[in-house]
Amino acid sequence: MSYTITSKQLIFTLISCMLGAGILSLPRVTAEAVGQDAWLAVILGGIIPFVSIWLSNKVVSRHPGLSFVALTEMLAGKWAGKILSAVFVIYSIIASAAILRVFTEVITMFLLPKTPILLKIMLGLAVSAYMAGSGIKVLGRLNEFLFYVLIPTLFVSIPSVIKFADIHYLMPVLNNSLGDYSKAALTTGFAYSGFETIIVFAPYVLKKKETLKAAVLALIITALIYLYTVITTVTVFGAELTQMFTWPTLRLLSVTEIPVLERIEFIAIIAWIGVAIRPVSNQYFCAGLIIKDVFGMKSLSKVVILLYPIIAAIAWYPKNIGIAFRLSDFVGMYSLILGTALPLLLLGLSIIRGKGRARDE
Amino acid sequence: MKKYRIAPKEVKPVSTMKFRTKASAGVMNADSADFFDRTAERLRKDLSGNADVIMRELFIGGNENLDALLVYLTGNIDKKLLNDSVIKPLMTCSGLEGIELSGERLKESIIKKCLQTGSVRYSKDYNTTLRDMFSGEGILLVKGIEGFIIFAVDGGKKRQISEPETEKRIRGTKEGFIEDIWVNIGMIREFIKDPMLRVEMFKIGQRSQTDVAIAYINGLADSKIVDEVKKRIKKINIDAILSSGYIEQYIEDNPWSVFPQLMGTEKPDRAAANLLEGKLLIITDRSPFVFAAPAIFVEFFQATEDYYEKFQAGTFSRIIRLIAFLIAVLGTSIYIALTSFHPELIPSELLISFARLRKKVPFPPVIEALIMEFTVEVLREAGIRLPTSVAGTLGIVGGIILGDAAIRSNLVSPAMIVVIAITTVCNFVLPNYSMTLSIRLLKVFLIILSATFGAYGIALGLLVIVIHLTKLESFSVPYLSPYAPSRFRDMKDALLRMPLWMNVKRPVSIPHTDDTRAVNNREKSGTGEN
Numbered sequence: 001m002s003y004t005i006t007s008k009q010l011i012f013t014l015i016s017c018m019l020g021a022g023i024l025s026l027p028r029v030t031a032e033a034v035g036q037d038a039w040l041a042v043i044l045g046g047i048i049p050f051v052s053i054w055l056s057n058k059v060v061s062r063h064p065g066l067s068f069v070a071l072t073e074m075l076a077g078k079w080a081g082k083i084l085s086a087v088f089v090i091y092s093i094i095a096s097a098a099i100l101r102v103f104t105e106v107i108t109m110f111l112l113p114k115t116p117i118l119l120k121i122m123l124g125l126a127v128s129a130y131m132a133g134s135g136i137k138v139l140g141r142l143n144e145f146l147f148y149v150l151i152p153t154l155f156v157s158i159p160s161v162i163k164f165a166d167i168h169y170l171m172p173v174l175n176n177s178l179g180d181y182s183k184a185a186l187t188t189g190f191a192y193s194g195f196e197t198i199i200v201f202a203p204y205v206l207k208k209k210e211t212l213k214a215a216v217l218a219l220i221i222t223a224l225i226y227l228y229t230v231i232t233t234v235t236v237f238g239a240e241l242t243q244m245f246t247w248p249t250l251r252l253l254s255v256t257e258i259p260v261l262e263r264i265e266f267i268a269i270i271a272w273i274g275v276a277i278r279p280v281s282n283q284y285f286c287a288g289l290i291i292k293d294v295f296g297m298k299s300l301s302k303v304v305i306l307l308y309p310i311i312a313a314i315a316w317y318p319k320n321i322g323i324a325f326r327l328s329d330f331v332g333m334y335s336l337i338l339g340t341a342l343p344l345l346l347l348g349l350s351i352i353r354g355k356g357r358a359r360d361e
Numbered sequence: 362m363k364k365y366r367i368a369p370k371e372v373k374p375v376s377t378m379k380f381r382t383k384a385s386a387g388v389m390n391a392d393s394a395d396f397f398d399r400t401a402e403r404l405r406k407d408l409s410g411n412a413d414v415i416m417r418e419l420f421i422g423g424n425e426n427l428d429a430l431l432v433y434l435t436g437n438i439d440k441k442l443l444n445d446s447v448i449k450p451l452m453t454c455s456g457l458e459g460i461e462l463s464g465e466r467l468k469e470s471i472i473k474k475c476l477q478t479g480s481v482r483y484s485k486d487y488n489t490t491l492r493d494m495f496s497g498e499g500i501l502l503v504k505g506i507e508g509f510i511i512f513a514v515d516g517g518k519k520r521q522i523s524e525p526e527t528e529k530r531i532r533g534t535k536e537g538f539i540e541d542i543w544v545n546i547g548m549i550r551e552f553i554k555d556p557m558l559r560v561e562m563f564k565i566g567q568r569s570q571t572d573v574a575i576a577y578i579n580g581l582a583d584s585k586i587v588d589e590v591k592k593r594i595k596k597i598n599i600d601a602i603l604s605s606g607y608i609e610q611y612i613e614d615n616p617w618s619v620f621p622q623l624m625g626t627e628k629p630d631r632a633a634a635n636l637l638e639g640k641l642l643i644i645t646d647r648s649p650f651v652f653a654a655p656a657i658f659v660e661f662f663q664a665t666e667d668y669y670e671k672f673q674a675g676t677f678s679r680i681i682r683l684i685a686f687l688i689a690v691l692g693t694s695i696y697i698a699l700t701s702f703h704p705e706l707i708p709s710e711l712l713i714s715f716a717r718l719r720k721k722v723p724f725p726p727v728i729e730a731l732i733m734e735f736t737v738e739v740l741r742e743a744g745i746r747l748p749t750s751v752a753g754t755l756g757i758v759g760g761i762i763l764g765d766a767a768i769r770s771n772l773v774s775p776a777m778i779v780v781i782a783i784t785t786v787c788n789f790v791l792p793n794y795s796m797t798l799s800i801r802l803l804k805v806f807l808i809i810l811s812a813t814f815g816a817y818g819i820a821l822g823l824l825v826i827v828i829h830l831t832k833l834e835s836f837s838v839p840y841l842s843p844y845a846p847s848r849f850r851d852m853k854d855a856l857l858r859m860p861l862w863m864n865v866k867r868p869v870s871i872p873h874t875d876d877t878r879a880v881n882n883r884e885k886s887g888t889g890e891n
Contacts, residue, residue, distance in 0.1 A: 111817050145844055
């Protein structure tokens with residue numbers, strides 16, 4: 001493999017896969033599930049992704065130097081491997097489209113209410129196609145760079161938190177049934193969707209030993225950002241009110257008025273465009289890369305151009321925001337299943353076939 | 362100023378000219394006399410249409426058996442030097458009595474006894490010798506020697522070393538590069554007297570035969586990059602190189618990008634600083650712009666003064682430049698997006714006065730902006746072409762009268778004038794002229810996006826620019842380093858400028874082979890390490 005990313009870039013790539021449209025609605029989703037224990041749901045939600053990351057790393061590290069397509073074809077056989085790749089490609093395409101659609105809904109709500117949806121989708125997707133077509137090296141650098149530039153905008157909400165937050169909104173702790181918590185863990189697990197791309201990105205990491213550490217760190221950073229978002233929103237609005245807003249995270253920003261700028265949430269949305277375009281591009285890239293490898297094509301940009309109308313069409317398909325949310329819930333579910341079943345299956349095959357470790361050492 | 366010459370290349374005789382290399386020493390023989398006559402005849406024929414080529418016949422040392430022919434370009438040589446150090450000593454040369462009048466001894470004697478110039482070479486190749494003559498060197502053809510004696514008397518008109526217009530500085534050297542490549546190399550040598558500073562010469566351009574030099578510090582610059590630059594320079598096949606910009610456009614990594622990928626400078630101290638970071642310089646004859654490769658984005662925000670002043674002032678200016686850059690690129694498009702798409706973002710008092718001012722203007726903000734941008738760009742173009750005295754008048758007429766009249770006739774709103782004026786001024790804060798040209802293009806790109814999609818368009822446009830910058834590489838060095846990929850060590854001297862004594866290592870972004878730049882002499886010693 002000619003292109004590589006550093007383990008540091010893997011951290012940021014995984015964070016950008018997970019952190020996207022979900023962050024704006026996360027406080028609502030968690031508050032609906034377990035009320036004031038929303039922050040607990042965020043932590044619980046990280047369990048399945050953690051298991052998935054651990055399994056994926058196990059599989060990849062047993063067969064170093066093999067890309068995702070080569071790995072599946074070696075372990076599951078030529079045709080079954082192609083089917084597994086296809087499952088992943090379909091997931092990536094739908095995920096990319098779903099995030100893009102939710103992203104476009106936010107743009108419609110806050111920035112461009114009158115412009116046709118399709119036009120906004122096409123424009124956003126064109127930028128993310130440009131990003132996806134640049135290859136893994138540039139993607140790694142971009143994910144890192146945009147993280148540093150944009151994540152600080154999360155903290156514009158600090159003034160309103162200091163002014164209005166009431167810690168009592170988080171009380172009483174552990175007031176729900178066990179069933180509620182496990183259900184909440186599942187629904188917040190959706191917010192982490194994107195973690196399963198580690199199985200595609202991990203083979204390209206320069207220092208193999210640091211892969212797991214980097215991936216777990218990525219998960220922890222994402223969880224901390226989610227925790228921050230959920231805790232600040234719930235402490236300001238309370239669990240009841242949080243459920244009423246479509247995008248509670250943005251509402252939090254509109255609480256404070258900063259002199260000169262009438263509405264601070266605009267700055268956050270503009271910065272957030274850069275945040276949310278990354279999971280779209282990363283999923284887009286994954287789909288493109290796998291297709292390219294399956295068919296043994298040379299140019300990634302051609303695949304990216306071919307995928308463009310497909311993703312645009314899927315993103316355009318939902319009639320309204322409700323269906324768009326359902327599409328993204330579907331992606332979350334798909335992600336959890338794919339993220340655990342696929343590495344588990346591959347690991348099982350790898351152990352049965354006895355390939356890997358013994359031969360490599 | 363001392364001249365630096367490359368060693369004469371080994372020249373092969375061309376097939377069209379048959380030299381008798383086995384000239385028998387001793388008596389003057391018919392062959393060498395024949396060579397002299399034939400070559401003189403050929404020179405007269407080949408150079409017949411060139412009025413500026415002077416052919417001077419003379420007898421060396423007054424000996425009528427020693428015919429000689431001196432050929433030079435009258436416009437490109439130092440006449441005083443030619444008369445005093447070449448013609449006069451040749452004609453009065455007295456050390457030739459008693460030696461054979463042909464062959465090796467004669468050549469040695471003439472070179473060592475009669476010619477009083479610094480650089481003298483001997484060549485047998487007719488064609489390369491002619492080229493050397495056209496580069497401003499004198500050639501001497503002597504009866505009895507089967508070859509040419511080439512000596513440097515180049516001089517003639519040279520521009521005085523002066524302060525460059527595009528890179529004015531308050532501190533640091535006032536010298537700027539001039540057109541003569543040897544003077545420029547000499548100026549760099551005066552800053553770095555390290556014998557490891559290597560200068561390699563190329564001749565590029567089929568017809569122009571332009572001297573192109575690359576300079577680097579051996580043992581500091583990365584050899585892969587040096588080889589890559591050499592390879593790319595050698596691949597240039599063009600009839601003429603008229604400016605260093607030609608070289609830049611031929612060797613840069615992405616010719617479609619609007620961003621400059623080589624750092625051009627007219628200042629020897631800046632060139633030297635680049636050498637010391639492990640970069641190499643591309644110096645082109647007839648062009649005062651020296652290019653340093655590889656270049657990274659943040660460098661275009663750095664001025665040499667940042668290092669000469671105290672670090673607090675340096676860091677402050679760099680941050681100011683970054684803000685100015687952002688305003689120059691984004692100012693107009695943000696104004697358009699705010700007024701035509703998101704008026705709710707503007708504080709209400711300001712919005713009211715904006716609305717009152719814009720009430721009489723019949724155009725949408727984007728047309729207003731394009732009218733004003735066009736006016737500013739036209740004024741700027743005209744300002745470059747016009748003589749300085751008229752340019753001042755143009756500034757007043759264009760800037761003040763036109764702006765005022767535009768507002769009075771309700772063509773544009775006063776707020777727009779303010780925005781355009783600020784962005785234009787911010788544009789010129791950047792220390793590099795090539796980058797200011799790129800900013801103009803980016804500005805138009807973002808104006809169009811913001812006029813169609815508002816803030817969404819601006820955000821996406823900025824993303825495209827960032828993606829493009831991340832993709833760019835200059836000689837395999839990522840253009841956006843040390844930020845993407847992040848290299849924390851280099852951030853001490855990127856947008857921030859930490860104290861000099863803290864930057865003890867060279868930046869890792871630029872590959873190099875000698876890491877230590879300085880020793881931190883302020884570290885407390887004796888008390889133990891902290």
